Amino acid sequence: MHATLPLLAATDFPPIRRRTLDTLQVNLGYKCNQSCLHCHVAASPQRTEMMDGDTIAQVIEVLRVRKVGALDLTGGAPELNEHFRHLVRRARALGVRVIDRCNLTILSEPGQEDLAAFLAEQGVEVTASLPCYSPANVDRQRGDGVFERSIAGLRQLNGLGYGDPDRGLVLNLVYNPQGAVLPPPQGPLEADYKRELLLHFGIRFDHLFALTNMPIQRFGSTLVSKGTFGTYMQLLRGSYRPENLETVMCRSLLSVDWQGFLYDCDFNQMLGLRANVGRNGRPHIRDLLQHDPAGTDIRIADHCYGCTAGQGSSCGGALENTAPVAADVAVIRMVEGVR
Numbered sequence: 001m002h003a004t005l006p007l008l009a010a011t012d013f014p015p016i017r018r019r020t021l022d023t024l025q026v027n028l029g030y031k032c033n034q035s036c037l038h039c040h041v042a043a044s045p046q047r048t049e050m051m052d053g054d055t056i057a058q059v060i061e062v063l064r065v066r067k068v069g070a071l072d073l074t075g076g077a078p079e080l081n082e083h084f085r086h087l088v089r090r091a092r093a094l095g096v097r098v099i100d101r102c103n104l105t106i107l108s109e110p111g112q113e114d115l116a117a118f119l120a121e122q123g124v125e126v127t128a129s130l131p132c133y134s135p136a137n138v139d140r141q142r143g144d145g146v147f148e149r150s151i152a153g154l155r156q157l158n159g160l161g162y163g164d165p166d167r168g169l170v171l172n173l174v175y176n177p178q179g180a181v182l183p184p185p186q187g188p189l190e191a192d193y194k195r196e197l198l199l200h201f202g203i204r205f206d207h208l209f210a211l212t213n214m215p216i217q218r219f220g221s222t223l224v225s226k227g228t229f230g231t232y233m234q235l236l237r238g239s240y241r242p243e244n245l246e247t248v249m250c251r252s253l254l255s256v257d258w259q260g261f262l263y264d265c266d267f268n269q270m271l272g273l274r275a276n277v278g279r280n281g282r283p284h285i286r287d288l289l290q291h292d293p294a295g296t297d298i299r300i301a302d303h304c305y306g307c308t309a310g311q312g313s314s315c316g317g318a319l320e321n322t323a324p325v326a327a328d329v330a331v332i333r334m335v336e337g338v339r
Contacts, residue, residue: 004220005271007229008302016245016298018264021288022252025072025266025315026051026059028081029258033109047076055260055285056083060090062288072253072315074101074266079115092122099125101174101315104153105146116153120160125170127209127315128154131178133196154203163204171205174317176213180223180232182239182310183210186318209317212236212306214267233302239309241320248307249314250298260285264298266315267306273299 029050063071071091078084078100091098100119107116119126130150154171161167173193177183190208197203213219215232223229254275255263262283263269276296278287312319 002221002224004216004224004229004303005273005301007224007233008215008271011300011302011304013300013302013304014242014245015300016248016251018293018296018298019251020294021066021068021254021292023070023072023249023254024059024063024068024256025074025253026078026087026256027074027258027266027269028076028078028084028087030076031080032076032103033080033106049258050081051083051258051260053083055258056087058260058285059087059256060094062285063091063094063096065289066292068096070097070099072099072101077103077106079106079112085118088118088122088124092124097125098122099127102126102128102153104128104130104150107153107156108149116156116160120157120162120169123169125172126157126162127172127174128157129176130154130173130193131176133193133200151201151203154197154205155201158202158204163206165206170207172207172209172317173205174209174211176211180213180228180235182235183212183313183318186210186311207317209315210311210313211315211317212309212313214303214306216267216303217270233305236305236309237302240305241308241310241312244308244312244319247312247314247319248304249316250307253315254288254293256285262287265307267303268299268301271301271303273301275299 030047031050032044032047062068073084073087075081079102088098088100106112128150157163157171160169162169162171175183175189175193183189186208189210193208194205197205215223215229215236220229223232250264253265254277255266255269257263257269262275262277262285263273264275268275274281275283275293276299277283277293278291307313
């Protein structure tokens with residue numbers, strides 16, 4: 001795999017500072033039951049890195065002491081961590097909003113048959129990957145049969161009340177472009193998803209998050225191999241919108257890797273860019289018990305243009321409802337069949 005940090009380290013991206021910590025995004029491990037091209041973590045079934053029980057306990061203590069509002073669980077497939085359910089129960093008992101970044105196919109993996117019911121019982125917010133409402137496009141990006149299993153997972157969640165505004169169980173979907181283009185405008189694409197999934201599969205959900213692919217790890221390496229890394233960076237830099245700086249997720253979020261070390265975001269974690277928190281050269285989750293991260297400088301590199309290009313991008317989707325230029329939309333519609 002090609003390293004992309006040397007191509008991103010030199011940057012003129014504007015400096016930004018952290019505000020009050022509201023969200024801990026915790027990577028419970030890189031093991032996953034899928035291997036996806038766009039995955040900036042390069043997760044796969046062969047990965048073995050998993051957060052241990054002692055680090056989980058430190059996460060719970062930081063949630064309590066810092067009164068963190070949201071716990072965003074990611075991976076890999078976070079549910080494959082043996083401590084996943086313990087962490088969810090403890091966080092929910094503290095009144096913390098818990099988000100599970102679920103790939104949907106995990107719901108039908110052996111040993112996970114009761115996972116959806118557990119998530120509903122705990123009131124966990126599910127943010128699920130579904131890169132398109134077309135079976136062919138999803139299977140091309142994620143593997144044969146993934147779309148069918150994803151739809152089965154969504155139906156299971158709907159059956160438990162997810163996507164029903166009267167039940168209060170939130171179900172969000174995540175869209176990533178399949179190529180080196182910006183995502184289309186989130187609002188119209190969400191309307192397309194809701195119409196198509198309801199019409200053809202009877203699926204309901206709350207929101208669609210349109211995320212920009214980051215030029216790091218597996219996707220970045222592919223760009224380098226194809227000779228399109230520089231072109232993609234030109235697109236991100238040329239689409240920069242300074243107003244998106246106010247709402248980038250790193251302002252109020254810290255990313256925790258499987259060993260407990262701290263980063264400004266999940267992307268910086270994958271690049272090894274450690275957060276400027278505490279007095280330790282390699283800040284750890286335990287440091288948050290003594291040090292308030294508010295006001296610290298956020299580590300930046302050229303990939304930060306990915307979060308501020310066009311409508312903006314965060315783990316909660318677009319930062320604003322600004323459409324990318326018409327040419328980008330046309331390319332996406334032609335390549336991916338978005339109607």
